[in-house]
Amino acid sequence: MSNRELSYAEAIREALAIALERDDSVFLMGEDIGVYGGAFQVTGDLIERFGEERVMDTPISELGGAGVAVGAALTGMRPVYEFQFSDFSMLAMEQIVNQAAKLRYMLGGAVSVPVVFRMPTGSGLGGAAQHSQSIEAWYAHVPGLKVVEPSTPEDVKGMLLAAIKDPDPVIVLEHKLLYKMKGVTPEGYYETPLDRAVVRRGGRDLTIVATAIMVHRALEAAQILASEDIDAEVIDLRSLRPIDRAAIVGSVKRTARLLAVYEGVKTLGIGAEIAAIVAESDAFDYLDAPIVRLGGVEAPIPYSPVLEKAAVPQVEDIVAAARRLAQGEV
């Protein structure tokens, strides 16, 4: 096994390059993904390698651009559409939710829509209220979409390749704070399942189910908790739709405590679903404490770094919540 490390952004670029090379029907669309290299320098030099026919700069027309991707996907192509920020995808919500997600069903299964929508998401870079949201739960509420939120370079490469091959529309949410994070990334083509959570750290005292950047914060928190003799299991959810119920239920049956950590606004966020999965399952009988959710505050993401940090769960918040939960103070 090679120990080659790539950054999360490099791993995405490598996945895109492999897909472009393997399959003529794959092409990229998005604003400033060409010579500019993408708002987060994800596509980088792909235009030099594959040309502007396959790395297509689109006008600032999210609705039109996403619709073009849907139409191309319906008729034999496999477009990968990059939104500069997930916030901007709201302009294309009509095409993503009313069209891409529903066309197969509405037409009785006669068509499929193999489109991938990539969306940088989350806060932490001072983008303020319209460039920092976490709207994963919105998309995860839509039958017909698949929604994934990979947290490592290895996963983002494998999940993106799986998403491109998938016959249905897939939303790949990329947390902006992960782009520069490095990690061991296998070479060549491989696929990572779009429907499986993964245990990042085994533990016996409580289960922390986290998404995206919160996986890394939860792992950091788990280390601190370990020094206090609290052994936290950390599950990286990875897929929000479909959601890996068995992984959550199985873990909670062993640890008897559940903490859900996510960046989206707490109320009606993905944590509500995680909690409900346990409440509706036989794991409920195993619980030794109420379920705890840590999510974003009930406010838009603020600009001031002091406030921005306070708006979403941080390592110390996770430590504190886990400690209370493990010590029976909830």
Next chain:
Amino acid sequence: MTSHSNSARFSVAHPKVYDRLAPDEVLGALRRMHRIRRFEETAEDSYIRGLSYGTMHLSIGQEATAVGACMPLSDADWITSTHRGHGHCIAKGAELGPMFAEFLGREGGYCKGRGGSMHIAEPAKGNLGANGIVGGGLPIAVGAALSAKKRRTGAVALAFFGDGANNAGAFHEALNIASIWKLPVVFVCENNQYAMSMAMARSTAVANVADRASAYAIPGVIVDGNSFADVAEASFQATERARAGEGPTLIEAKTYRTRGHSRSDRNRYRAREEIEAWKARDPIARLEAEIVALGLATEPRVAAIAAEVEKEMAEAVAAASASPWPAVADVARDVYSPAERPLR
């Protein structure tokens, strides 16, 4: 009749399109127009008698636009359709039986009863779907055109939309993208004068939808939407231009729906005289008169088509009514493509 940009002026007295079409093709077009009319009259009747459900949007009076626009298209070409889409579906070659079964919500329908009146489509004939979102089909057609260009299939995509959609952002974004990338797409506006209740003059800052073509540096053509010949000729020219790699065209077909917007329409926004005046310009009667006058077929032959379609429709209703209801257990089938391995 007016024309814009580089489009030609069409002659009503000697419709040019008949030089392109064999008599049988013209009779085939007439048959499709009759099918649309009978399908919709039957649908309306079935609704009134309580035999069907939901809502429907009838295009009675607009048949020449649907059929004329589709004349240059083969099954390899794509269309996107609208909520008022029965006509487009039939014009693109769909059969009445599975269409009526879909209208009734039966498993034998084109969409297996999942789509209903508003989404009837036969993708195998190049119909990418009747769309319930005004403007929704326009970018999708542009995407199909991009696909055709990339795969060098020589296909064109034709987007039907109404006058209402010309004020939706999707229209403007779609036309701009199609123009900058010179894509093989034809935008066909069925201007039936009203977006639900809102008259074009109240909703739109320009006098004609076609006027908007100049903003996207593409030809904008206005045709009489109740003239099969005029619509077909404009569509032939636009599709030829598209296939030659010269980019998109916007065709505005001025027409009229003689029925209300949907079942909820109490007709408070237009005068009875206006409706009657448009009924006098019936596109089917007009094509029949043209066929006879130009000697493309005899009067009895023309008259026989309506009777044949009447019989075809009766058979379609019988077949559709015999089709089973979908199995309730299948309510979530076809949300996703078949999984390579089961999701747990």
